[in-house]
Amino acid sequence: MLYYQMTGFMGGDKHADGHTIAMPGHADAALFLDFDGTLVDIAARPDGVTVPPEVHALLDKACDRLSGRVAIVSGRAVSELEAFLPDFKGPLIGSHGAERRVDGKTQQTQDFDQAIIATLQRLVTDFASLTPDFLVEMKPTGVVLHYRQAQEQGALALHFMESLASAATGFRLQPALCAYEIKPDSVGKDIALTGLMGQAPFSGATPIYAGDDLTDEAALAWAADLGGTAIKIGGAETVAANRLPDPATLISRLDEWLA
Missing domain, CATH: 3.30.70.1020 (Trehalose-6-phosphate phosphatase related protein; domain 2)
Incomplete structure (x- = not known):
């Protein structure tokens, strides 16, 4: 069963992007975004990803509109995220929360063997x-x-x-x-986000989380549990109440919300 879930055969066609997604007000919101499959399309190889100009423009707009309450949350290493998003100065949570960059400084969140x-x-x-x-x-x-x-x-x-x-x-x-x-086994995106939400400028904000993979499910549940907005990208099974079909649609929706 697990193998078929990984290849997508159990997900079905669940692209339901016609409904209105309830979003918090700009003054209260914090935006957390996965990278692969969420901000950018999945590539055949991890190094083959292309970042559209719209992504850079959206992140700039979001950081300005939300007073810096924007973070990228990815399974990729922080160094790879920096290479793909060189102009993004906000927090980067990498390796599912095992690393993070805050205020330009990257460190592992704990010691590993x-x-x-x-x-x-x-x-x-x-x-x-x-x-x-x-x-x-x-x-x-x-x-x-x-x-x-x-x-x-x-x-x-x-x-x-x-x-x-x-x-x-x-x-x-x-x-x-x-x-x-x-x-x-001691790291996870939800664990990392809990730590980040305890720090300025995120403290007290209402989270929005968007992700596409099984690795995002705990973070999607975390956002919903805090009264925020959880958005699943793609057609796989999810705990999220909201769904968009692809990164391009997410970028468009966020751009409209930030206007």
């Missing part, structure tokens, strides 16, 4: 070499096995990564769309 991380990365790299269409993505606190170009091998990827994660103390498997990640 670097020896285990190195071993996991080596084992996944060795495994992926057996199937050329597998893609390994290294992260500062873990490793991802992408099988978007080898979906017929998805069940094999799941079996290997699940077994490896179960043997790594302090780490767990994080499923994603056409990928499996092993990451520290």
